[in-house]
Amino acid sequence: MSLITQIRNRSATLMKKFKNRRSKRQHWQSGLDGLEPEDKENNVRSNMEVELEDESIAALALTSLSCSPVSPQFQGSKELSIPVFYQDNLLLSTSASSSGFSSNHSERSDPSPPFTHLSASDPSSTGMMFGPFVKDEEIEEEKQIKTMYKCTWKKCGKICSTNSSIEAHVRTQHLGLKENDSGSDGEEEFYYTEIEVNVDAVAQGISDMYIPSHQADSYMSINGSTIPDHDYQKKESKLLVSSVPSGTGLFHIQYDSQVNIPQMKRSISLQNNNTIPTFSSSPTSTPIRMPARPSPQERLQQHQAQSPKNHMLSSPPKSSGVHKKSRSEVRKCRKVYGMENRDMWCTQCKWKKACTRFLD
DNA sequence: ACTGCCGGGAT
DNA sequence: ATCCCGGCAGT
Numbered sequence: 001m002s003l004i005t006q007i008r009n010r011s012a013t014l015m016k017k018f019k020n021r022r023s024k025r026q027h028w029q030s031g032l033d034g035l036e037p038e039d040k041e042n043n044v045r046s047n048m049e050v051e052l053e054d055e056s057i058a059a060l061a062l063t064s065l066s067c068s069p070v071s072p073q074f075q076g077s078k079e080l081s082i083p084v085f086y087q088d089n090l091l092l093s094t095s096a097s098s099s100g101f102s103s104n105h106s107e108r109s110d111p112s113p114p115f116t117h118l119s120a121s122d123p124s125s126t127g128m129m130f131g132p133f134v135k136d137e138e139i140e141e142e143k144q145i146k147t148m149y150k151c152t153w154k155k156c157g158k159i160c161s162t163n164s165s166i167e168a169h170v171r172t173q174h175l176g177l178k179e180n181d182s183g184s185d186g187e188e189e190f191y192y193t194e195i196e197v198n199v200d201a202v203a204q205g206i207s208d209m210y211i212p213s214h215q216a217d218s219y220m221s222i223n224g225s226t227i228p229d230h231d232y233q234k235k236e237s238k239l240l241v242s243s244v245p246s247g248t249g250l251f252h253i254q255y256d257s258q259v260n261i262p263q264m265k266r267s268i269s270l271q272n273n274n275t276i277p278t279f280s281s282s283p284t285s286t287p288i289r290m291p292a293r294p295s296p297q298e299r300l301q302q303h304q305a306q307s308p309k310n311h312m313l314s315s316p317p318k319s320s321g322v323h324k325k326s327r328s329e330v331r332k333c334r335k336v337y338g339m340e341n342r343d344m345w346c347t348q349c350k351w352k353k354a355c356t357r358f359l360d
Numbered sequence: 361a362c363t364g365c366c367g368g369g370a371t
Numbered sequence: 372a373t374c375c376c377g378g379c380a381g382t
Contacts, residue, residue, distance in 0.1 A: 330363090330364080332363080332364065332365095334362095334363070334364080335362095335363075335364095347373090347374090348365085349364085349365090350374085350375085351365095351373085351374060351375065351376085352364080352365060352366085352375075352376065352377090353364090353365060353366080354364075354365055354366085355364075355365085361382100362381100362382080363380100363381085363382080364379105364380090364381085364382105365378100365379090365380095366377105366378090366379080366380100367376105367377090367378090367379100368375100368376090368377090368378105369374100369375085369376085369377100370373100370374080370375080370376105371372100371373080371374080371375100
């Protein structure tokens with residue numbers, strides 16, 4: 001029974017936090033008057049979404065809290081639980097995270113798996129994600145809590161470990177001022193918020209924590225404007241992800257919120273599945289022209305399935321131990337296309353030279 | 361017989 | 372350089 005009381009207390013605290021956050025947001029939104037109507041509308045809409053989200057998350061939190069943390073059902077649950085909510089509350093950007101979290105799923109252009117992908121399909125990762133959080137509150141309180149500062153500028157969400165660095169960020173990135181410019185009248189503080197970060201959570205769950213935030217993705221934010229630049233983002237994310245030192249509790253949290261964690265996730269899932277990414281075998285990369293006539297086409301398709309070159313595309317050349325195909329196994333242009341389609345042969349084959357299309 | 365392709369000739 | 376083909380070797 002005391003558990004229920006705890007739950008109630010907890011959710012009350014959380015709601016309070018939300019309200020606090022919301023009021024702060026409204027505060028900075030009042031400074032949006034100078035924006036284009038469209039921008040403003042976007043902001044208003046996103047705020048409404050955030051509001052909805054806040055409430056629905058709070059509801060979710062309550063729902064999940066109503067399960068006993070020690071019950072096996074709870075452990076096995078792959079749905080949102082309070083820890084996730086906590087992550088969202090603490091670390092995810094406000095407007096940016098909200099837009100992708102609930103309502104923008106249909107707009108996602110990113111082919112990466114949805115938020116639940118990793119946790120739903122990979123039990124081990126689920127354990128890793130939720131493991132530290134499903135414990136009792138006492139345990140949670142034993143953990144190290146670090147105050148950090150998160151930029152609340154639209155689609156930014158940068159997190160810095162120190163007050164001065166977040167202010168510098170807001171000043172330089174969003175207010176367009178110089179690093180040590182004092183003409184901002186402390187305006188920066190409207191554009192960041194103080195958050196408490198559970199160090200363990202940061203160390204273990206950073207990738208997952210960023211999923212919803214990213215879903216407002218495909219944009220990087222510079223001075224409040226959005227620029228769709230996937231390639232840049234990829235480069236950026238590669239660079240930043242690789243530079244995040246692992247296992248250092250606070251990982252110098254100066255990363256950019258646009259770090260595209262799902263990129264990382266995608267590569268992880270590729271590794272896990274041991275599958276060849278479809279883009280590695282795009283039609284343009286195949287050296288074979290598609291024949292117009294059906295008969296060679298069939299042979300061609302059959303060949304493509306067994307062609308050694310297809311494997312060469314995705315795997316490095318193997319060393320000496322490779323089984324050399326006997327002559328009866330090899331398939332060259334003549335065999336694949338037949339004499340009747342000699343015009344489809346590679347030049348070398350036409351000239352009775354060593355085939356260049358189907359290398360052994 | 362069929363196939364892959366070397367070697368070499370023609371242009 | 373490009374194109375073609377006689378002829379050899381492996382199957």
